[in-house]
Amino acid sequence: MARDKGLKAQRARRPLAATSLAAKPGIPRALCPFIPLSLAMLLTFAGSVQAQIADRVPRELENVGIEQKLDAQAPLDLEFFDENGRPTTLRKLMDGKPAILTLNYYGCPTLCGEQLNGLLRTLKDMSWRPGTKFHILTVSFDPLETATLASAKKDAYLGELGDPSAAAGWHFLTGRKPSIEALTQAVGFTYKWNADQMQWAHSAATIILTPGGRISRYLGGLYNDASTMRLSLVEASEGRIGTLYDSLFLWCFHYDPDRNSYAPVAMNIMRLGGGVTVAAIALGLLSLWLFEMRRRRMAAALAG
Amino acid sequence: MASISVPGAIAGQPARSKANYLNASSGFLSWAFTLDHKRIGVMYLVGIFTAFLLGGLFALLVRTELLTPGPTITTHDWYNRFFTLHGAIMVFIVIIPGIPAALGNFALPIMIGAKDVAFPRLNLASFYMWVIGTLFAISTLAFGAVDTGWTFYTPYSTKYAFNGMIPVVAGAFILGFSSIFTGLNFIVTIHKLRAPGMGWFGLPLFLWSLYATALVQILATPVLGITLLLLLVERTLGVGFFNPELGGDPVLFQHFFWFYSHPAVYIMILPAMGVMSELISVFSHKHIFGYKFIAFSSVAIALLGFLVWGHHMFVSGQSNLVGMIFSAITFTIAVPSAIKVFNWLATMYKGSISLNSPMLYALSFMWIFGIGGLTGLFLGTMATDVHLHDTYFVVAHFHYVMAGTIFVLFGGIHYWWPKMTGKMFNEPLARLSCLLLFVGFNVTFFTQFMMGSHGMPRRYYNYPAQFQMYHQISSAGSYIMGLGVILMVGYLLHSLARGRKAPDNPWGGATFEWRTSSPPPVENFHEQPVVDDLYDYEKLFWDEQAGGYVRREVPDGAARPAH
Ligand code: HEM
Ligand SMILES: [Cu+2]
Numbered sequence: 001m002a003r004d005k006g007l008k009a010q011r012a013r014r015p016l017a018a019t020s021l022a023a024k025p026g027i028p029r030a031l032c033p034f035i036p037l038s039l040a041m042l043l044t045f046a047g048s049v050q051a052q053i054a055d056r057v058p059r060e061l062e063n064v065g066i067e068q069k070l071d072a073q074a075p076l077d078l079e080f081f082d083e084n085g086r087p088t089t090l091r092k093l094m095d096g097k098p099a100i101l102t103l104n105y106y107g108c109p110t111l112c113g114e115q116l117n118g119l120l121r122t123l124k125d126m127s128w129r130p131g132t133k134f135h136i137l138t139v140s141f142d143p144l145e146t147a148t149l150a151s152a153k154k155d156a157y158l159g160e161l162g163d164p165s166a167a168a169g170w171h172f173l174t175g176r177k178p179s180i181e182a183l184t185q186a187v188g189f190t191y192k193w194n195a196d197q198m199q200w201a202h203s204a205a206t207i208i209l210t211p212g213g214r215i216s217r218y219l220g221g222l223y224n225d226a227s228t229m230r231l232s233l234v235e236a237s238e239g240r241i242g243t244l245y246d247s248l249f250l251w252c253f254h255y256d257p258d259r260n261s262y263a264p265v266a267m268n269i270m271r272l273g274g275g276v277t278v279a280a281i282a283l284g285l286l287s288l289w290l291f292e293m294r295r296r297r298m299a300a301a302l303a304g
Numbered sequence: 305m306a307s308i309s310v311p312g313a314i315a316g317q318p319a320r321s322k323a324n325y326l327n328a329s330s331g332f333l334s335w336a337f338t339l340d341h342k343r344i345g346v347m348y349l350v351g352i353f354t355a356f357l358l359g360g361l362f363a364l365l366v367r368t369e370l371l372t373p374g375p376t377i378t379t380h381d382w383y384n385r386f387f388t389l390h391g392a393i394m395v396f397i398v399i400i401p402g403i404p405a406a407l408g409n410f411a412l413p414i415m416i417g418a419k420d421v422a423f424p425r426l427n428l429a430s431f432y433m434w435v436i437g438t439l440f441a442i443s444t445l446a447f448g449a450v451d452t453g454w455t456f457y458t459p460y461s462t463k464y465a466f467n468g469m470i471p472v473v474a475g476a477f478i479l480g481f482s483s484i485f486t487g488l489n490f491i492v493t494i495h496k497l498r499a500p501g502m503g504w505f506g507l508p509l510f511l512w513s514l515y516a517t518a519l520v521q522i523l524a525t526p527v528l529g530i531t532l533l534l535l536l537v538e539r540t541l542g543v544g545f546f547n548p549e550l551g552g553d554p555v556l557f558q559h560f561f562w563f564y565s566h567p568a569v570y571i572m573i574l575p576a577m578g579v580m581s582e583l584i585s586v587f588s589h590k591h592i593f594g595y596k597f598i599a600f601s602s603v604a605i606a607l608l609g610f611l612v613w614g615h616h617m618f619v620s621g622q623s624n625l626v627g628m629i630f631s632a633i634t635f636t637i638a639v640p641s642a643i644k645v646f647n648w649l650a651t652m653y654k655g656s657i658s659l660n661s662p663m664l665y666a667l668s669f670m671w672i673f674g675i676g677g678l679t680g681l682f683l684g685t686m687a688t689d690v691h692l693h694d695t696y697f698v699v700a701h702f703h704y705v706m707a708g709t710i711f712v713l714f715g716g717i718h719y720w721w722p723k724m725t726g727k728m729f730n731e732p733l734a735r736l737s738c739l740l741l742f743v744g745f746n747v748t749f750f751t752q753f754m755m756g757s758h759g760m761p762r763r764y765y766n767y768p769a770q771f772q773m774y775h776q777i778s779s780a781g782s783y784i785m786g787l788g789v790i791l792m793v794g795y796l797l798h799s800l801a802r803g804r805k806a807p808d809n810p811w812g813g814a815t816f817e818w819r820t821s822s823p824p825p826v827e828n829f830h831e832q833p834v835v836d837d838l839y840d841y842e843k844l845f846w847d848e849q850a851g852g853y854v855r856r857e858v859p860d861g862a863a864r865p866a867h
Contacts (some may be wrong), residue, residue: 221549227542228550263553266534266545270560273530281522284488288495 131169417499513578588655665715676704697756747781807852
């Protein structure tokens, strides 16, 4: 908090410097002051907006136990159990496709249900079905939960989705403690047993894995709209799924996974636009100015 | 002057004044494809005035709806559309282009002794962009209209608002380009086409203000353009730049928007201040006081205007320190503005003031702008703004500032009307109409200060009964203004058909446009005017026969005859 304020103060102090410059009358012919000045204005602008964005990391997220480990390798060869209680690995299930990984426990009375319902809503809005272009790995981090529980959950969600074909793509897993700990640690997910409430204290994150199992993005929030999900998967697939349009689109509007936000991207677009504008004006005014100097010199030469 | 009275000709205006830019060619196409800055200016004027009438109509609808609490003439959905369209039309279509594009286009080249602007084709193109942008914006009425308010705040505008969003945003985008091109054209014109011998300090002050405005237009408008594009991308493709649900930042939109829109206030005010300097000096028949101060204060206002956008966001969650800094810089803008006002007063001091209609408009503006400026201090101070934020106090304040500039637009229209059309309007009616507007304006908006400080929020369709009295007085004021505008349209149109022929120099101005015929010839001048002090009225004398002022050398020892 204190650090943020200091940062802002530092950034926001800039306008005052520009102020004293602006108030000082100069020779109008010399338009040069306008150029650094307009640059200064744009920089001030960019600076103070940036300060505000940096300030807006939600406080709640700071203590909820997800440390983003972007680009880290998730261990895909640990042993888990599928809904039928058969041992399997994440690598086998992903089948060379990108995957959405969620960490939940099936007896969760609150957050997990919300998160999975959100995911269900997203799936309903999406044209892609799990299994064809991507897989969903829902892993219980409670080592006491069994495949029976997982299979009941799976039936409930697939029934809600109304598409039995998705059964091959959405996997509800359970595992033993070592596997669970290795996986959660690798993806930066921390959780605790809260003995008072007899519940796991944890947070919700939807993690996108590349086909090779590297972490490409964490999606915050309980619901992500279909286009964000689709683009996240395209991005994670390393070009293996999605259309040309998707890739072009991603090229222009690259989500900033560090901040979980498009806002800094918008800022960059604005900076680019501002830079181009200032450059164009500077060039235009400079050439005018030179032109005028030459005209004046010629007039002076003619006069005598 | 030993003039012989020739029937059908006015002294000082021989037969040369027959061909002018209005009658040199005729037919629709000769206007539609004209490259003449004067015709383009006139077309802008017609267009902008029409848009103003439409925007005014929406204002009257809003005010009528508010006559009683609850539904009066329409539903809350339509109420929201009315005030949105009113605001968007008035800001983007009327005031921002108003003085520069209409009056500036007409006067600027003549005032520097040039034949036209530097890029006549670009000028025509920006006019058509204005037309297209306007049509886009107004077409929204057919697509469910827009109910976001003219600020288009996200995520409401990207997620929930009616479908008119896309055309209105596209319209504002196109209007932005029109604005940039006009600004560019003016800068180049002032640089390159000044009459030989006219230095920067020989420029009429109106042009200094247009120059400063053009700088703001070019620097700020791209920010709006990009912001609107991002908004469209978010709305159509679902990329969350501003919607927090999609990983965007809604406050970022406010930053972008106000980084343009606060300077935009100066795009509206600076040209008005320029016109003011001309009006005050001409109608006081006295050399403008503090030329350089007025000139530089325009530039200072233009630049400071970029540094204060945050005063629109005191309650958006920015830190107190940032708020305080924005508050402080906001106050510094008062300095160059006050410099101008004091210089105008000093110019009037001991002048021989004619209270013609353009001057009445100028004086009205001084009053209105004074109140607008002073109440701005309440809003620029964080502590009071938190209380007044989004109340009618704000509505009153920005009308005193923004709609106040309409008075200068009207003053300018009256001032240059004889030059543009070659006809004089009915002066007594013009004074009456100005009076109606002035009274109506203050009745409308002064009550809103009171309502606002008692807590009436803006943009509300319904209100507690205790506010009804205020709302009714305010609405009554708006009807008085409506009357004034209708009267103005009446006598101006009448003057076109029946008006007395205008002399070359009806008011006694010394700038170049008053040294050519009314209306000017296609090439603006019969012979190149000689550059001298454009605020020196010593050589101008009222000539009964010409019905206007003429330039003459001062006879030794003769006092300047007053009019
Ligand atoms: C001619 C007489 C005018 C009247 C009677 C009038 C009246 C109103 C009213 C009643 C509102 C709604 C206030 C609210 O609920 O927030 C409003 C809003 C507004 N007016 Fe005017 N107005 C007039 C002229 C102008 C002019 C010349 C401008 C030019 C800049 C202007 C700009 C605005 C803007 C920007 C808004 C805000 C719209 C919004 O909230 O989206 N008005 N006006
Ligand atoms: Cu502002």
